[in-house]
Amino acid sequence: MRSTYTRRLFAAVAGLILVTATGALAGCGSDEPxxxxxxxxxxxxxxxxxxxxLVKARNAAPGVTWSLFESGPALTEALKAGAIDIGQTGEAPPIFAAAGGTDFKIVGTSEPIPQGEAVLVHESDGYQSFADLKGKKVALNKGSNVNWLLLKLLEKHHLTYTDVQVTYLKPAEARPxxxxxxxxxxxxxDxxxxxxxxxxxKVLADATGLASNREYLLVAPGALESKGEQLTSFLTAYRQTTDWGIANPAERAKILAPELKIDEPTTTRALARSAKALAPVSPAIGDELQAIADAFTGLELIPGTVDIKGRVDERFSDLFR
Incomplete structure (x- = not known):
C-alpha cells in the first residue's frame, strides 16, 4: 500500500510547482497581442x-504568444491551468504531469540528447565514479529529465534511491x-x-548509454480541437527553423546568445551537444516513455500507475519526418 508520506510528498511538490508556474506566468507577457x-x-x-x-529569437512564428519557464514541471503546470496551448519539456515532466491529472497529448519529439545532461562535481573532491557519491548530497530538479538520469545512474552502480541524499532544488537554487x-x-x-x-x-557522467534525454512537445486537448491549423503552421515553422539551425551552427549561436543572455562561446558549446533534429512520435516512443513512468511508479515517486503511452498522438508526425 502506498505510504501516506509518499502521497503528502507528491502533493507538496505539486503545490510548489504550481506556485512556481503561477509566478512565471505573472512575469511573462505576450509578444503578440x-x-x-x-x-x-x-x-x-x-x-x-x-x-x-530559436523560433522565438528568429521571429519564425509571428502571431503566437510566448511564456518563459525555468523548467519542465513549471511549464506543465501552466498547461494544466489552461494558460498555454503547447510547450516543450524533457522526458520526465510529462509523466509527473500526467500523474498530477494534467490532460495533454504528446505530438512530437527530438533525436536523443544524452550528452545534454550530466552529473557535475568539484575536481577537488576526488570523485571518480557516480558510485563514490553514496551517502552524499545530490541536487536535481524534481520531475525534470534529470530525475530519470538519477534512476539510471543508481541502477548502473547498484545503488538505491536512499543510498544518496537527494536534494530537490530548482536550477537557480542549485547553482549557488x-x-x-x-x-x-x-x-x-543545458x-x-x-x-x-x-x-x-568536473563532468562525472552524462546520460550516454543511460537515458535518451529527448525533448517532447505537449499540446492541450482544447488546442488540438480548436487550433489545428495554427498548430500545423507553428510546427512547420518549428521544424524548418530547427533544420536551419543545425545547418548553420555559427549563425544559430549568434542569434541565440542574446536571447539566452549567455555569452556566445558558452552558447556554442551547449548547442554543439544539445541541439538535435526533431523527430516524429511513434509507438516505440510511447514504449520508451512508459518504461520511465513504470520505474517512477515502482519507486513511489508518482502516485499510482500512469498510461503515458496513451498520450502519444501521431497526427502531426509527417511534419517531423
Whole structure:
C-alpha cells in the first residue's frame, strides 16, 4: 500500500510547482497581442535554450504568444491551468504531469540528447565514479529529465534511491548550492550545464548509454480541437527553423546568445551537444516513455500507475519526418 508520506510528498511538490508556474506566468507577457478580428493566438510555453527559443529569437512564428519557464514541471503546470496551448519539456515532466491529472497529448519529439545532461562535481573532491557519491548530497530538479538520469545512474552502480541524499532544488537554487559546496553533486541539463562548466568543475557522467534525454512537445486537448491549423503552421515553422539551425551552427549561436543572455562561446558549446533534429512520435516512443513512468511508479515517486503511452498522438508526425 502506498505510504501516506509518499502521497503528502507528491502533493507538496505539486503545490510548489504550481506556485512556481503561477509566478512565471505573472512575469511573462505576450509578444503578440490577440487580434480582435482574428482567432485567439497560439500560446506557446518554452524554456530558455530549448528548440523553441530559436523560433522565438528568429521571429519564425509571428502571431503566437510566448511564456518563459525555468523548467519542465513549471511549464506543465501552466498547461494544466489552461494558460498555454503547447510547450516543450524533457522526458520526465510529462509523466509527473500526467500523474498530477494534467490532460495533454504528446505530438512530437527530438533525436536523443544524452550528452545534454550530466552529473557535475568539484575536481577537488576526488570523485571518480557516480558510485563514490553514496551517502552524499545530490541536487536535481524534481520531475525534470534529470530525475530519470538519477534512476539510471543508481541502477548502473547498484545503488538505491536512499543510498544518496537527494536534494530537490530548482536550477537557480542549485547553482549557488553547488558552487558553495552545500551539495556534493549537481545533475543538470543545458544551458545550465554549460554555464556551470567552470575551472575546477568536473563532468562525472552524462546520460550516454543511460537515458535518451529527448525533448517532447505537449499540446492541450482544447488546442488540438480548436487550433489545428495554427498548430500545423507553428510546427512547420518549428521544424524548418530547427533544420536551419543545425545547418548553420555559427549563425544559430549568434542569434541565440542574446536571447539566452549567455555569452556566445558558452552558447556554442551547449548547442554543439544539445541541439538535435526533431523527430516524429511513434509507438516505440510511447514504449520508451512508459518504461520511465513504470520505474517512477515502482519507486513511489508518482502516485499510482500512469498510461503515458496513451498520450502519444501521431497526427502531426509527417511534419517531423
Amino acid at each position: 490577440a487580434s480582435a478580428d482574428g482567432p485567439a493566438p497560439l500560446r506557446v510555453g518554452y524554456q530558455r535554450f530549448g528548440g523553441l527559443s 548550492a553547488f558552487d558553495n559546496k552545500q551539495v556534493d553533486a549537481w545533475i543538470i541539463w 544551458p545550465y550545464f554549460a554555464l556551470a562548466e567552470q575551472p575546477g568543475v
